[in-house]
Amino acid sequence: MSEDSSVSFTAQFNLSNQEFSLTGVLRPRSLAEIADALALLRSAIETVKGVCYVNLKRVTHMNNTAFRALTRVLVDASRSRPELKFVVVASSVVAWASRQFQHLCDLSPNIVVEIYDSAFYPGQTFVENQSFIPILRTQTKMTWRHEREILPRHGLREGMSIADICCGIGDFAMLLRKEFAPAKIVALDHSALSLDYARAVAEDFDVRDIEYTYGDASQMLFESDQFDFVTCRHSLQIFDRPDLLLRELYRICKPGGRVYITNEKNSHCLGEPRSDSIQWTYTEVAKLFAYFDMDVEMGPKGRRLLLDAGFTDVKMESFMVTNLDGDPRDFADIITAWENVYAGEMAVKRGDPPDFIERFRQGFEDHIFAALHPRGYAGWPIWAASGQKPL
Numbered sequence: 279m280s281e282d283s284s285v286s287f288t289a290q291f292n293l294s295n296q297e298f299s300l301t302g303v304l305r306p307r308s309l310a311e312i313a314d315a316l317a318l319l320r321s322a323i324e325t326v327k328g329v330c331y332v333n334l335k336r337v338t339h340m341n342n343t344a345f346r347a348l349t350r351v352l353v354d355a356s357r358s359r360p361e362l363k364f365v366v367v368a369s370s371v372v373a374w375a376s377r378q379f380q381h382l383c384d385l386s387p388n389i390v391v392e393i394y395d396s397a398f399y400p401g402q403t404f405v406e407n408q409s410f411i412p413i414l415r416t417q418t419k420m421t422w423r424h425e426r427e428i429l430p431r432h433g434l435r436e437g438m439s440i441a442d443i444c445c446g447i448g449d450f451a452m453l454l455r456k457e458f459a460p461a462k463i464v465a466l467d468h469s470a471l472s473l474d475y476a477r478a479v480a481e482d483f484d485v486r487d488i489e490y491t492y493g494d495a496s497q498m499l500f501e502s503d504q505f506d507f508v509t510c511r512h513s514l515q516i517f518d519r520p521d522l523l524l525r526e527l528y529r530i531c532k533p534g535g536r537v538y539i540t541n542e543k544n545s546h547c548l549g550e551p552r553s554d555s556i557q558w559t560y561t562e563v564a565k566l567f568a569y570f571d572m573d574v575e576m577g578p579k580g581r582r583l584l585l586d587a588g589f590t591d592v593k594m595e596s597f598m599v600t601n602l603d604g605d606p607r608d609f610a611d612i613i614t615a616w617e618n619v620y621a622g623e624m625a626v627k628r629g630d631p632p633d634f635i636e637r638f639r640q641g642f643e644d645h646i647f648a649a650l651h652p653r654g655y656a657g658w659p660i661w662a663a664s665g666q667k668p669l
């Protein structure tokens with residue numbers, strides 16, 4: 279927990295579900311900075327009957343001052359109103375949350391602490407679930423033939439120490455290991471399912487020198503200035519606070535080392551024939567992700583993001599994965615996987631009506647049609663960018 283003052287949060291109380299919620303960064307220097315929020319919590323507690331929910335799922339940082347003040351209010355209230363039950367919901371994505379908040383249960387029997395991850399990043403349930411595995415596997419297969427050529431232009435050499443952050447199912451780390459013979463390679467993700475998959479593949483191939491690690495990319499346990507080359511592919515775009523993640527990538531990179539990122543701009547996916555339908559659907563993909571606070575239009579913003587984060591010598595290039603890159607059915611497989619998750623899960627979760635979902639699906643079908651058409655062309659553009667951490 280950091281002690282530098284930085285307070286940027288909202289406190290709300292919703293009487294209909296008896297839920298007090300905090301969102302954002304709570305690092306006050308003095309209690310005065312969070313006095314209003316504490317007063318709101320106290321008055322909320324006076325109003326509720328039965329169960330009082332305290333939702334901290336989207337608190338990204340909390341220092342000791344805030345933690346102590348908050349727990350004091352809760353412990354006092356649990357004693358003065360023993361008939362109430364308090365359910366505190368925190369996220370394990372904030373590394374210390376589970377440990378600290380569990381003490382509350384020990385202090386008061388009527389306080390229950392639940393650790394709940396899925397709403398920390400609004401899109402987390404989608405990107406961490408199993409349906410993403412086929413998407414990631416096929417995507418990496420298609421992007422690798424481009425990236426193996428691109429990576430040396432961004433400074434990757436043999437014998438480096440590499441970290442692949444938000445590694446997904448670990449296939450990129452495997453490819454890096456094979457092609458660039460790193461001195462050391464670690465791969466971190468927050469999806470236990472994806473890491474299980476990665477470890478099983480590594481075992482099948484008798485690969486023992488990739489360190490797969492569970493962790494939160496925005497608060498990593500790696501020490502600073504560790505790696506020559508840090509990669510983070512297709513992942514900044516799914517964080518609602520990419521700046522926090524970039525700060526961590528910067529921190530773990532050695533001075534003089536480089537951070538390499540890739541991101542997409544989904545509305546620029548294209549195909550012929552049936553271009554209009556395809557374009558409509560991918561413009562809607564971008565809006566759908568934005569609804570869940572993810573920016574799949576991030577690709578061209580990579581240069582600015584790296585410069586803003588303090589990197590120098592920023593290099594950027596784009597490439598287009600197309601149906602002509604190899605077997606067009608590989609391209610079609612990616613689109614099928616997107617259709618399943620984006621139309622089959624995300625649009626449904628957003629509550630889109632059936633006629634929207636039908637049109638939405640049609641654009642994916644048309645993209646597949648273009649990819650498999652003997653005279654068709656289908657593309658998926660990606661931006662690769664890297665920057666050097668100053669010496």
Ligand SMILES: C[S@@+](CC[C@H](N)C(=O)[O-])C[C@H]1O[C@@H](n2cnc3c(N)ncnc32)[C@H](O)[C@@H]1O
Nearest residue numbers: 414444445446467468469493494495511512513
């Ligand atoms: C779109 S996938 C990209 C995976 C991989 N880099 C690739 O290109 O195949 C995003 C990944 O970020 C991971 N992720 C999401 N939130 C995370 C967090 N807080 N810490 C670490 N990984 C996270 C997800 O589990 C998922 O594997």
